[in-house]
Amino acid sequence: MFEAWLGRMGAPVALLGVVGLIAFFAFPYDLGFLTRILIMMIFVLSIDLVLGYGGIATLGQAAMYGTGAYAAGLFAVHISANPLLGLLIGAGAGAGVAFLSGLIVLRAHGLGLLMLTIAVAQILHEIANKARVVTGGADGLSGIRMAPLFGRWHFDFIGQTGYLYALAVLVLVMVFLRALCVAPLGLTARGIHESPVRMAAIGVPVYGRRVLIYTIAGGLAGLAGALSAQVTALVSLQVFSFSLSAEAVVMLILGGTGRLWGAIFGTAIFMVIHHLAATADPYNWLFVIGILLLGVVYFIPGGLMGVRQRLRILFGGQG
Amino acid sequence: MGMVFNIALDGLSYGMVLFMISVGLSVTLGLMRVINLAHGGFALLGGALMHGLTFQLGWPFALALPVSVLSVTLIALPMEYVFFRPLYGKGDLTQVLATIGLTFLMIAFVNWLYGSALLGIPLPPYLRGTVDLGLRTLPVQRVAVIVTGMVVLGALYGLIERTRFGIWLRASVDNRAAAEALGINTRWVFAATFALGAGLAALGGVLGAELMPIEAYYPLRYLVVILAVVAVGGMGSVWGAWFAALGLGLIDTAARYALPDFGTIFFFAALIVVLALRPQGLSGRAYDV
Numbered sequence: 001m002f003e004a005w006l007g008r009m010g011a012p013v014a015l016l017g018v019v020g021l022i023a024f025f026a027f028p029y030d031l032g033f034l035t036r037i038l039i040m041m042i043f044v045l046s047i048d049l050v051l052g053y054g055g056i057a058t059l060g061q062a063a064m065y066g067t068g069a070y071a072a073g074l075f076a077v078h079i080s081a082n083p084l085l086g087l088l089i090g091a092g093a094g095a096g097v098a099f100l101s102g103l104i105v106l107r108a109h110g111l112g113l114l115m116l117t118i119a120v121a122q123i124l125h126e127i128a129n130k131a132r133v134v135t136g137g138a139d140g141l142s143g144i145r146m147a148p149l150f151g152r153w154h155f156d157f158i159g160q161t162g163y164l165y166a167l168a169v170l171v172l173v174m175v176f177l178r179a180l181c182v183a184p185l186g187l188t189a190r191g192i193h194e195s196p197v198r199m200a201a202i203g204v205p206v207y208g209r210r211v212l213i214y215t216i217a218g219g220l221a222g223l224a225g226a227l228s229a230q231v232t233a234l235v236s237l238q239v240f241s242f243s244l245s246a247e248a249v250v251m252l253i254l255g256g257t258g259r260l261w262g263a264i265f266g267t268a269i270f271m272v273i274h275h276l277a278a279t280a281d282p283y284n285w286l287f288v289i290g291i292l293l294l295g296v297v298y299f300i301p302g303g304l305m306g307v308r309q310r311l312r313i314l315f316g317g318q319g
Numbered sequence: 320m321g322m323v324f325n326i327a328l329d330g331l332s333y334g335m336v337l338f339m340i341s342v343g344l345s346v347t348l349g350l351m352r353v354i355n356l357a358h359g360g361f362a363l364l365g366g367a368l369m370h371g372l373t374f375q376l377g378w379p380f381a382l383a384l385p386v387s388v389l390s391v392t393l394i395a396l397p398m399e400y401v402f403f404r405p406l407y408g409k410g411d412l413t414q415v416l417a418t419i420g421l422t423f424l425m426i427a428f429v430n431w432l433y434g435s436a437l438l439g440i441p442l443p444p445y446l447r448g449t450v451d452l453g454l455r456t457l458p459v460q461r462v463a464v465i466v467t468g469m470v471v472l473g474a475l476y477g478l479i480e481r482t483r484f485g486i487w488l489r490a491s492v493d494n495r496a497a498a499e500a501l502g503i504n505t506r507w508v509f510a511a512t513f514a515l516g517a518g519l520a521a522l523g524g525v526l527g528a529e530l531m532p533i534e535a536y537y538p539l540r541y542l543v544v545i546l547a548v549v550a551v552g553g554m555g556s557v558w559g560a561w562f563a564a565l566g567l568g569l570i571d572t573a574a575r576y577a578l579p580d581f582g583t584i585f586f587f588a589a590l591i592v593v594l595a596l597r598p599q600g601l602s603g604r605a606y607d608v
Contacts, residue, residue: 108594108598109598111348111546111549111550111600113598114550115551116595118547120591122587123584123587123588123591126581126584126587130581242543246419250416253413253416284431286424286426286427287423289420290420290421290422290424291424292420296416297417298417
């Protein structure tokens with residue numbers, strides 16, 4: 001039984017690791033960009049947990065990402081340069097902010113909920129901006145120097161260590177989320193998404209479970225932020241920006257919500273097209289992105305992951 | 320005393336601008352349940368058109384303003400037909416993706432046309448001076464904005480409470496199916512309301528250009544503020560949007576004058592307090608988006 005579970009869980013995730021390694025050798029000069037994609041994937045996965053599984057509309061996930069980034073950055077500057085400890089601190093800080101804000105935010109629904117998540121991120125943005133002494137304000141937090149990973153691998157200039165480090169964290173996050181999704185908590189989250197009233201009727205503490213899901217996802221977002229702080233050795237105010245949250249949500253919807261692979265594919269495709277379009281035409285690349293988004297909505301509803309399902313139905317599968 | 324007065328004046332005019340830009344979104348959201356994140360784009364289009372007409376072609380302000388607002392209203396009609404009709408009844412995430420895509424296209428269009436520079440709208444001499452009230456002198460531009468905002472509020476009140484179209488609109492907001500069963504052409508009501516809202520956004524964008532400068536990324540930069548007004552006011556409510564816009568405008572302006580060290584914290588703190596106490600907004604009608 002355990003082997004079967006391992007097989008179902010392990011194979012696709014192992015594939016992710018292998019593809020990541022192939023990319024490592026195929027694009028040795030783009031490791032910085034590829035690392036950004038990996039970190040973004042973790043961040044988008046955290047939104048998938050909130051939005052796709054929990055059904056909590058959010059445009060403020062950057063609040064947790066940014067908190068994790070600043071926490072890990074400050075921890076590295078002032079306390080310890082150990083990267084793994086820093087990740088834990090970042091994840092903890094993200095989870096803490098998610099828990100505290102979730103207690104208020106999750107009382108609302110719909111547009112009100114959306115605005116509350118935005119407001120939390122904006123307030124943190126403003127605090128980070130004004131607390132110059134601690135965070136460096138608009139200049140960003142610099143001076144982060146990480147100790148070598150496990151005492152052996154230095155964070156090099158080309159970003160080889162950074163890339164493999166981020167890939168390893170992503171694979172672990174993926175394993176964790178796949179396990180979570182089939183665990184009782186993940187199923188409860190789905191149930192709440194489908195019908196909060198019925199879940200309450202069968203005795204599920206809906207509000208508490210939503211806070212819990214929001215907190216776990218906040219921890220993952222904090223992890224992504226911490227990773228970005230460590231790998232780029234810089235934390236800028238951008239980590240709290242509304243556009244970061246919004247762009248990540250766009251990537252998720254593009255790939256398909258409520259599916260872990262949707263977050264992975266959506267992020268990869270959006271960021272690669274964004275990168276290529278911006279390189280090809282630095283002035284008019286937004287046209288490409290805009291047309292891409294509209295094209296997905298009007299021609300392949302359900303996101304890119306919906307395509308696979310449709311193909312399966314087309315070829316006689318059960319969908 | 321002087322500062323209080325300045326805060327009131329600037330806050331009121333800022334609030335009126337927010338009201339004009341947001342009210343269309345609030346009403347269409349209540350009506351069609353479409354989260355139109357591209358709504359600020361209409362303010363941008365109005366401002367960009369106004370910039371082209373006055374700054375580049377040298378048209379007089381008083382002529383260019385109605386032409387810009389009317390053009391945006393007319394542009395919005397086919398856009399409603401092409402872009403938004405397929406979105407009615409779709410999931411909210413689909414709507415978010417589509418309207419963000421549309422926002423990007425609007426930004427890219429203005430960026431392609433004018434670049435990313437600030438698009439100035441030169442004020443005519445009669446709006447640049449001050450008006451003497453005996454007690455104090457006021458900048459005419461601010462007064463004009465406040466007066467226009469009140470006129471818009473009055474006109475909307477008349478339209479919604481006193482005309483047949485208003486009856487159709489209210490019926491469609493309250494219960495679309497029942498309204499259709501009574502023979503109201505809700506599609507037409509949707510389209511007309513959408514276009515009207517777009518025109519008002521253009522008007523707000525042009526008049527508010529002093530406070531919220533027009534540039535290509537305008538719709539994203541002010542998206543949060545516009546959504547805040549709609550959320551605090553409560554969807555589908557003109558009065559709610561007006562109270563919310565004025566309240567948030569005054570709070571934001573007061574914080575900027577009196578406590579500049581705190582930046583926008585008060586604005587968002589107010590947002591959180593209101594929404595934590597009344598999640599469905601001030602007007603108090605609960606809708607699930």
